[in-house]
Amino acid sequence: MKKQLMFRMAALLLLLLGVVAFGTGNARAGSQESPAAQVKIDNFSFTPTTLTVAPGTTVTWTNSDDVPHTVVSDDKLFKSKVLDTDEKFSYTFTKPGTYPYFCSVHPKMTGSIVVR
Amino acid sequence: MSDYVIHDHNGDGIDRRGFLKCMAWAGTGAFCVLQGGILKSFALGQMDHAQARSLKGELSFVQISDSHIGFNKPANTDVIGTLQAAIGKINALPTPPEFVLHTGDLSHLSKPEEFDALEQNLKSLKTGRVFYVPGEHDVLNDNGKQYLERFGKDSLGDGWYSFDQKGVHFIGLVNVLNLKAGGLGNLGREQLEWLEKDVKHLKSSTPIVVFAHIPLWVVYPDWGWGTDDGAQALSYLKRFGSVTVLNGHIHQTMQKVEGNVTFHTAMSTAFPQPQPGTAPSPGPLKVPAEQLRSLLGVTGVNYVRGRHSLAITDSSLAG
Numbered sequence: 251m252k253k254q255l256m257f258r259m260a261a262l263l264l265l266l267l268g269v270v271a272f273g274t275g276n277a278r279a280g281s282q283e284s285p286a287a288q289v290k291i292d293n294f295s296f297t298p299t300t301l302t303v304a305p306g307t308t309v310t311w312t313n314s315d316d317v318p319h320t321v322v323s324d325d326k327l328f329k330s331k332v333l334d335t336d337e338k339f340s341y342t343f344t345k346p347g348t349y350p351y352f353c354s355v356h357p358k359m360t361g362s363i364v365v366r
Numbered sequence: 367m368s369d370y371v372i373h374d375h376n377g378d379g380i381d382r383r384g385f386l387k388c389m390a391w392a393g394t395g396a397f398c399v400l401q402g403g404i405l406k407s408f409a410l411g412q413m414d415h416a417q418a419r420s421l422k423g424e425l426s427f428v429q430i431s432d433s434h435i436g437f438n439k440p441a442n443t444d445v446i447g448t449l450q451a452a453i454g455k456i457n458a459l460p461t462p463p464e465f466v467l468h469t470g471d472l473s474h475l476s477k478p479e480e481f482d483a484l485e486q487n488l489k490s491l492k493t494g495r496v497f498y499v500p501g502e503h504d505v506l507n508d509n510g511k512q513y514l515e516r517f518g519k520d521s522l523g524d525g526w527y528s529f530d531q532k533g534v535h536f537i538g539l540v541n542v543l544n545l546k547a548g549g550l551g552n553l554g555r556e557q558l559e560w561l562e563k564d565v566k567h568l569k570s571s572t573p574i575v576v577f578a579h580i581p582l583w584v585v586y587p588d589w590g591w592g593t594d595d596g597a598q599a600l601s602y603l604k605r606f607g608s609v610t611v612l613n614g615h616i617h618q619t620m621q622k623v624e625g626n627v628t629f630h631t632a633m634s635t636a637f638p639q640p641q642p643g644t645a646p647s648p649g650p651l652k653v654p655a656e657q658l659r660s661l662l663g664v665t666g667v668n669y670v671r672g673r674h675s676l677a678i679t680d681s682s683l684a685g
Binding site: 295316317318320324331334335350351352355356360 | 439441475476503506546547548549550587589590646647648649
């Protein structure tokens with residue numbers, strides 16, 4: 251019983267430390283909101299073609315072309331609906347890694363998001 | 367200005383290495399005759415009446431393409447109007463076509479109301495039937511489910527089928543689904559297996575017409591203008607004496623001859639696209655309003671039995 255209580259207290263302490271550490275990390279980033287980044291869809295291409303972001307970043311794609319495009323990850327982790335002119339799609343990347351994606355309407359259009 | 371463009375092939379009409387020889391761009395069309403698998407092109411103005419009559423076949427049909435109903439950007443704010451002009455052009459033909467092939471991109475965004483408008487307008491066509499294959503714009507969001515229900519009821523798989531008309535074997539293929547990152551158009555294993563079986567029983571003398579949205583040959587890979595497994599499909603057709611491949615997608619006419627195979631792409635009824643590599647991207651080409659209709663059009667095809675020939679005529683909507 252006593253042992254269990256101590257275990258719980260230790261767990262709580264660890265959790266508190268974690269929150270403090272997370273808080274400090276955010277403060278260092280200079281903002282309380284989750285970071286955001288943009289990818290432009292224009293002239294049948296994604297700009298920037300490769301975008302590097304921190305974990306937790308929300309990436310927004312905006313279609314500036316006269317024709318519809320989509321944003322689909324190669325492993326189908328994320329998949330937008332078809333985006334007509336000026337329509338947007340957002341996805342929040344939580345885990346580090348490289349996420350290649352393409353336009354399923356015009357598969358020659360490819361890009362990738364690097365999370366680290 | 368003449369409605370037709372003259373293509374001089376220096377007599378033999380063939381450029382086996384390249385294509386683009388019979389490419390009609392600036393507001394016009396070409397008149398091409400396929401005889402025993404060899405393309406010959408004529409200047410319509412130089413053809414006498416006897417020649418014109420002799421080219422009239424027992425089977426004539428028309429190809430239209432890329433109507434993009436729903437598109438309303440500056441390149442053409444009235445795609446219904448230009449579709450109606452194309453219908454008017456077809457209805458004015460001296461011999462009504464047996465049927466019309468629509469080679470895809472019926473709609474711009476696969477919306478029900480866009481498909482409705484296309485169907486309603488095509489009802490005024492003076493022809494027996496309209497056959498369809500889907501473009502990538504017709505299968506957005508639902509992998510072509512809606513397209514199949516409306517336009518592909520009698521088809522197989524994702525919408526492929528074949529039929530025979532007056533001794534000519536017609537094959538409609540679907541190359542706009544399951545596209546792979548970095549790739550081109552795609553037919554897929556199941557469709558290729560079906561195609562191989564479909565033509566197996568045919569005599570090599572049977573004229574073949576294949577139609578699909580994206581060009582089955584590689585026109586310009588940087589812009590995705592080609593089909594990854596198109597060569598595989600064409601390998602099943604090698605033994606045939608006359609093969610005609612009709613495509614859309616690139617919104618301009620292009621023609622190439624390779625052995626017994628003639629490849630041809632049709633103009634759009636909605637908006638033109640740039641010639642390969644002449645613009646940063648293949649997006650809709652905005653041209654002065656008075657030029658637009660000269661860059662849109664319909665394709666007529668005539669088959670003359672016994673002469674082993676299909677004659678292909680492109681005409682613009684201007685004039």
